[in-house]
Amino acid sequence: MSAITPAPSQSKQPPPASRHTTSTIVLACLGVFVSYLPVVGVSVALPVMQQALDASTAGLQWITDAFILPTAALLLTCGMIGDLYGRKKAYLGGLALFCLGCLVCLTADSVVQVCVGQALTGIGTAALLPSTLGLISHVCPDPHRRARAIALWTASLGLGLTLGPLINGVIVEHASWRWIFLPSLVMGVVTVVAGAVVLKDSRAERERHLDIPGQLLAVVAITGLVYGVIEGGSAGWGSAQVVIAFLAAAFGLLAFVLVELRSPCPMLDMRLFKSPAFSGAALVMALTLFAQVGLVFALSEFFGLVHHASTLDIAIRLIAINGFTVVLGPLVGRLMNWTSPGLLLVTGLVVGGIGALLVNLFHASTGTGEAALVIGVLGIGIALAMAPITTIAMNSLPHQLAGTAGAANSALRQIGSALGPAVFGVILTNRTLDSLPGHLAQSGLNAADQGQVNGIVSNVGIQAGAFLHLKTPQTTGQALSAYGASFSDALHTCALVGGIGMLVAAVIAFVLIGVRSRPEHSAERTAETVTHPAGAAGATAAGEVS
Secondary structure: OOOOOOOOOOOOOOOOOOHHHHHHHHHHHHHHHHHHHHHHHHHHOHHHHHHHHOOOHHHHHHHHHHHHHHHHHHHHHHHHHHHHHOHHHHHHHHHHHHHHHHHHHHOOOOHHHHHHHHHHHHHHHHHHHHHHHHHHHHHOOOHHHHHHHHHHHHHHHHHHHHHHHHHHHHHHHHOOHHHHHHHHHHHHHHHHHHHHHHOOOOOOOOOOOOOHHHHHHHHHHHHHHHHHHHHHHHHOOOOHHHHHHHHHHHHHHHHHHHHHHHOOOOOOOHHHHHOHHHHHHHHHHHHHHHHHHHHHHHHHHHHHHOOOOOHHHHHHHHHHHHHHHHHHHHHHHHHHHHOOHHHHHHHHHHHHHHHHHHHHHOOOOOOHHHHHHHHHHHHHHHHHHHHHHHHHHHHOOOHHHHHHHHHHHHHHHHHHHHHHHHHHHHHHHHHHHHHHHHHHHOOOOOHHHHHHHHHHHHHHOHHHHHOOOOOOHHHHHHHHHHHHHHHHHHHHHHHHHHHHHHHHHHHHHHHHOOOOOOHHHHHHHHHHHHHOHHHHHHHHHOOOOO
16 A cells, blocks of 8 residues: 655645634634633642642642642543533533632632532633534634634644633632632633534544543542652552552552443544554644643742742743734644644754753842743744644544544643643652751751741641741741752753653654654544554555555
């Protein structure tokens, strides 16, 4: 079987988009924008929420991951529900749950209630992400038009991530932190009404059934892994609950793969991973979001606890991480039609990895200008990578599996996003505690004051910067200086992990996806893999799946 060659450059252009196509794309973008408004917005408000709710470091990690965990665990099932019962229904139901979660958070007075609200918004987002991509793919069968639409979708997601912190920063400056959930609630209600009136439903062309065993095992695997990472940092890696959590995650993952291989209608068809483009995009998505969301968590804590920046100041400093995705989104969409998405992806990952490694330059006295420059490099890299990852993943599957493609792509996005704050939170706590005694020894404090500072940080965690008040202003300043240096060491370790992660993702993209391939052609071959696995296996072995 000969390899499929790219279409000639003089191929016929698709007809202009209809009004229905345009409105569907707009509502899909609006849905993902609304669902991502609180994601980073909540992260930059964590220092304020910690003081108001008396939350521990683990509690802050759970506030973040309470949103991400159900999103990651339920995405594949929600994608299947949308394919089976209608993507419009999944879209509207997801928005309704999202609004309910915002309402719960808006009335919260404890960490537990915030986590419950975050979980509800996460379930709603799990329905929104695959349904929006499925709606776009249904009205944009042409690969080039779909690439531009996905670039707009990615830019809308980035816009939510960018404006959320700014809006929340302004709110926290003038009102209680609870009101940060009100804009998302209002816009969610408006979007539900508009979607109910404008959208037309669509389903997958092939017959599908819910995969209940696969869904339950996915929840066990993902929840066990994230729980083990978060609790391992506080309870100890050898503690019973952490060991049980990791064993449950390993068992759940193995059982999930075995069940999906034997299921007549799997939630995630494992044969799709025979496509190097699909596999590469999945791995790259997880690694990139792990580094991005983890660094946002670490930098938010660093700016708030070491630089004592307000929520609005933190949002302004971090705006470039997601802001460039919005600014460069239309350009990236055009570039994907002029050059290989794989080339853009590898370039973006390398630039982003360099930007993450440059965070090693940050210290307690780093100025806003220097911080903005480094974060800008990271943001440009992420902007160049995000749309190509999604486009490659979507186009590597046949058109009728749009919901599955969107769900798998978003599931890996959320798994990486869940592990980011979990792992980086553990690094921040452990590395700060490890390096603090050395910095205290060089601070000029006497032994009694050093012991007092060590005790406060050990008991309170990385939020101890707000509680370091010793007998005199001089000794308090020395203690804060040692704490800031220790926290900077921890941030540098996070930057190293994030930077290496993005550079490893660049290598994976180069090997599995390549910089010359035209991913829209892989959909035809993947369709053969799904419908005729035996015949497609030979093509895959021959390296013909692009």
